Amino acid sequence: MIENLVIVESPAKAKTIERFLGEAYTVRSSFGHIRDLAKKNLGIDVDGGFVPQYIVPADKKKMVKELKDLAKKSNVVWLATDEDREGEAIAWHLFEELGLEKEKTRRIVFHEITKNAILDALKNARHIDTDLVNAQQARRVLDRLVGFELSPLLWKKVKPSLSAGRVQSVAVKLIVEKERNIQQFQAKRYFRVTGNFAVPDGKGGRTILKAELSKRFDNLETAREFLAICQTSDFRVDNIEKKPVKKSPAAPFTTSTLQQEASRKLGFSVNQTMSVAQKLYESGKITYMRTDSVNLSKLAIGTAAEQIKEAFGEEYHKSRNFTTKSKGAQEAHEAIRPTYMNQPSVDGPRAEQRLYELIWKRTLASQMSEAKLEKTVITIMVSGAPERFVASGEVLKFDGFLKVYMESTDDEQEEETKGLLPPVKVDELLDRDEIEATERSTPQPARYTEASLVKKMEELGIGRPSTYAPTISTVQNREYVVKENREGGVREMVQLKLKGDSIKQEVINEKFGFEKSKLFPTDIGTIVNDFLEANFQNIMDFNFTASVEKEFDEIAVGVVDWPTMIERFYTPFHEKVDTATETSERSKGERILGEDPESGKPISVKIGRFGPIAQIGEASDEEKPKFASLLKGQSLETITLEEVMDLFRLPREVGKFEDEDIIISVGKYGPYVRHKSKFFSLANTDDPYTIESDRAIEIIKEKRTQDEKRNIKQFDEEPDLLILNGRYGPYISFKKKNYRIPKSRKPEELTLEECREIIEKGGTKRKK
DNA sequence: CAGTGAGCGAGCTTCCGCTTGACTT
Numbered sequence: 001m002i003e004n005l006v007i008v009e010s011p012a013k014a015k016t017i018e019r020f021l022g023e024a025y026t027v028r029s030s031f032g033h034i035r036d037l038a039k040k041n042l043g044i045d046v047d048g049g050f051v052p053q054y055i056v057p058a059d060k061k062k063m064v065k066e067l068k069d070l071a072k073k074s075n076v077v078w079l080a081t082d083e084d085r086e087g088e089a090i091a092w093h094l095f096e097e098l099g100l101e102k103e104k105t106r107r108i109v110f111h112e113i114t115k116n117a118i119l120d121a122l123k124n125a126r127h128i129d130t131d132l133v134n135a136q137q138a139r140r141v142l143d144r145l146v147g148f149e150l151s152p153l154l155w156k157k158v159k160p161s162l163s164a165g166r167v168q169s170v171a172v173k174l175i176v177e178k179e180r181n182i183q184q185f186q187a188k189r190y191f192r193v194t195g196n197f198a199v200p201d202g203k204g205g206r207t208i209l210k211a212e213l214s215k216r217f218d219n220l221e222t223a224r225e226f227l228a229i230c231q232t233s234d235f236r237v238d239n240i241e242k243k244p245v246k247k248s249p250a251a252p253f254t255t256s257t258l259q260q261e262a263s264r265k266l267g268f269s270v271n272q273t274m275s276v277a278q279k280l281y282e283s284g285k286i287t288y289m290r291t292d293s294v295n296l297s298k299l300a301i302g303t304a305a306e307q308i309k310e311a312f313g314e315e316y317h318k319s320r321n322f323t324t325k326s327k328g329a330q331e332a333h334e335a336i337r338p339t340y341m342n343q344p345s346v347d348g349p350r351a352e353q354r355l356y357e358l359i360w361k362r363t364l365a366s367q368m369s370e371a372k373l374e375k376t377v378i379t380i381m382v383s384g385a386p387e388r389f390v391a392s393g394e395v396l397k398f399d400g401f402l403k404v405y406m407e408s409t410d411d412e413q414e415e416e417t418k419g420l421l422p423p424v425k426v427d428e429l430l431d432r433d434e435i436e437a438t439e440r441s442t443p444q445p446a447r448y449t450e451a452s453l454v455k456k457m458e459e460l461g462i463g464r465p466s467t468y469a470p471t472i473s474t475v476q477n478r479e480y481v482v483k484e485n486r487e488g489g490v491r492e493m494v495q496l497k498l499k500g501d502s503i504k505q506e507v508i509n510e511k512f513g514f515e516k517s518k519l520f521p522t523d524i525g526t527i528v529n530d531f532l533e534a535n536f537q538n539i540m541d542f543n544f545t546a547s548v549e550k551e552f553d554e555i556a557v558g559v560v561d562w563p564t565m566i567e568r569f570y571t572p573f574h575e576k577v578d579t580a581t582e583t584s585e586r587s588k589g590e591r592i593l594g595e596d597p598e599s600g601k602p603i604s605v606k607i608g609r610f611g612p613i614a615q616i617g618e619a620s621d622e623e624k625p626k627f628a629s630l631l632k633g634q635s636l637e638t639i640t641l642e643e644v645m646d647l648f649r650l651p652r653e654v655g656k657f658e659d660e661d662i663i664i665s666v667g668k669y670g671p672y673v674r675h676k677s678k679f680f681s682l683a684n685t686d687d688p689y690t691i692e693s694d695r696a697i698e699i700i701k702e703k704r705t706q707d708e709k710r711n712i713k714q715f716d717e718e719p720d721l722l723i724l725n726g727r728y729g730p731y732i733s734f735k736k737k738n739y740r741i742p743k744s745r746k747p748e749e750l751t752l753e754e755c756r757e758i759i760e761k762g763g764t765k766r767k768k
Numbered sequence: 769c770a771g772t773g774a775g776c777g778a779g780c781t782t783c784c785g786c787t788t789g790a791c792t793t
Contacts, residue, residue: 009786009787010786010787010788011787011788012788029787029788030786030787031786031787031788031789032785032786032787032788033785033786033787034786036785036786037783039782081786082786085785086785086786087786089785089786090786090787136785139784139785140783140784140785142783142784143783143784143785144782144783144784145783146783146784147782147783147784148782148783149782149783150782150783151781151782151783152781152782154782155780155781155782160780160781161780161781161782162781162782163781163782163783164782164783165782165783165784166783166784167783167784167785168783168784278788282788290786290787463784463785464784464785464786466784466785466786466787467784467785467786470784470785471784608772608773609772609773610772610773613773615773619773624773625773627772627773629772629773651771665770665771666770667769667770667771668769668770668771668772669769669770670770672770674770674771679769679770681770724793730793731793732793733793738792738793739793740792740793741793
């Protein structure tokens with residue numbers, strides 16, 4: 001017999017709790033949800049009042065049976081799943097599936113994994129909250145209905161295997177809309193004027209006071225006029241204003257803010273952040289990493305305080321409690337923090353060390369004093385013009401939390417570092433050193449990174465901490481969105497410089513528009529988005545989730561009956577699905593761009609069977625149309641007639657090498673050189689339209705030497721058998737199959753006999 | 769691994785939110 005069986009969601013949590021509770025308690029985990037809707041026929045009896053059909057997935061059966069056996073032998077079963085909608089539902093599914101008896105079952109919750117919190121929870125047991133469970137059932141059923149009715153519609157109207165859903169479709173919409181904003185964006189040019197003034201530094205030397213003109217000029221003429229006035233003007237200090245400024249630390253990490261900061265400071269993808277955090281959590285170094293709470297336990301606040309006072313002194317400490325601002329936060333856990341605040345660093349892989357350090361610093365800083373700065377603003381009058389120059393500087397009076405941590409921003413605008421300003425007095429006349437008017441361009445809207453998309457989704461209340469990373473993977477796996485780098489362009493900017501008595505004009509080449517690891521919509525993503533927008537406006541509305549969440553809340557407090565709410569949503573929704581099935585055309589994103597000057601046939605672009613293509617002529621023509629695939633980075637929406645005509649210039653023959661033709665073309669994996677029926681990829685910097693034979697031969701030779709390095713060894717008597725160097729180290733390749741080489745052997749010393757032996761044994765087999 | 773773009777039809781794809789493994793040759 002077992003006295004007490006406690007069931008939590010996570011095995012790492014189970015281990016910790018078992019330690020706190022002692023021998024009278026057996027602690028197990030459910031590994032999240034144990035049941036889900038059946039996949040066949042929606043898994044919902046729509047006509048019978050939306051009755052869900054739950055099943056235990058195959059990979060959970062063994063675990064559920066084990067729990068069931070343990071539960072039978074237990075006097076009391078404590079359901080200690082998370083205190084939120086999903087956690088309550090997991091408790092209920094456990095109750096149902098394990099066949100628990102009400103008198104022997106207790107529902108308990110805790111928000112932090114500390115001994116006191118757990119002991120406290122045991123004293124405050126309650127029953128399962130059926131209303132809250134119903135709110136979860138409504139959420140689950142709604143998501144299934146939306147996902148499993150919209151996706152098949154897309155298979156019919158766009159392309160097989162596509163998907164749509166309450167969360168992913170809105171995430172794609174954000175990216176599509178951003179791209180369109182950028183396409184429509186009209187940059188404005190303007191002139192920014194800066195002045196350098198020489199000031200005695202009080203030690204016999206001179207120092208420079210940098211200031212910016214409060215006005216920007218729209219064009220070169222007005223900027224030049226102003227500089228001409230400056231030529232003969234005096235510059236006098238008009239006003240000096242000093243004021244104290246305080247900076248406060250950011251709240252401790254949630255999943256979303258951790259993903260953002262790890263992206264900005266460490267360059268991690270959201271997936272990478274989560275898997276590294278998972279490792280830290282499993283080894284007991286940090287608290288749970290999927291959370292929307294900024295709350296810290298009393299224990300953490302206490303140990304942080306000790307740590308701060310000891311390391312930096314009393315004046316650096318300020319205890320704070322943060323409250324969450326994010327929509328729909330359920331706060332079932334603590335913020336993400338180190339388990340032990342007195343450990344500034346940990347052992348382990350570099351990525352774990354770095355992420356841990358980030359978490360430690362952020363948590364510590366959140367309990368530290370504000371930084372105190374003194375901000376100084378100096379205004380300078382120009383005798384010949386009404387405009388004024390303004391110089392501003394900041395001096396750190398007390399560093400406070402900045403001693404350990406400073407939050408980064410997504411803003412890419414270069415902020416000039418402003419330090420201490422030189423000592424000047426009101427009415428002092430300044431020596432003009434140099435005045436510059438530099439042409440600038442208003443910045444285009446910033447494309448999303450993975451992390452900034454998560455931030456936006458959190459703001460809209462779309463998705464949960466456990467789904468941000470998987471959703472971002474889904475939209476990329478479906479090829480709605482691609483993450484990539486894109487080359488920018490170069491533009492000419494005019495600069496005017498007034499130095500001494502002369503004004504010089506110069507043209508500067510400025511790079512712009514370079515994008516690194518940004519999210520771009522694909523043609524399919526755009527077409528699916530437009531199709532959904534045209535037919536399901538309500539689901540694509542950014543407020544859809546927020547408004548259904550309100551209804552789930554009403555179910556959770558018992559005001560609304562859940563099948564009624566679902567019925568209200570489903571009836572009009574299903575009608576729209578039916579209408580779209582019958583009336584909408586297949587969406588191919590077709591655009592007609594013009595006529596082929598040679599044949600007079602129409603030139604168009606659309607989505608073909610294998611992706612975006614350009615086409616000359618129509619399928620109904622006597623002669624078959626000519627086709628060419630679009631290149632990477634080109635899109636149906638923005639490609640021009642000129643660019644399409646270029647596509648038909650491939651494949652090109654550029655010459656001969658070793659008596660065989662060299663052919664340039666573009667395939668599924670980008671531009672390539674073909675020679676002796678072998679393929680060689682072009683580099684990013686090579687242009688398939690202009691590349692000549694010399695460069696093509698160079699590419700062929702480069703690839704050949706590379707292949708030699710890949711080949712470790714081969715045998716004349718058995719040409720099919722190769723010892724190669726691959727992604728996971730050396731291996732044997734034989735008749736299209738690969739075999740692992742035992743670690744104890746040096747690959748270059750293997751004989752043919754030994755290789756055959758390894759093949760015979762089948763290498764190391766995959767374990768099942 | 770790279771060229772394709774006819775047509776038919778069977779069988780399959782898909783959601784969100786909880787959780788961890790698996791593991792490449």
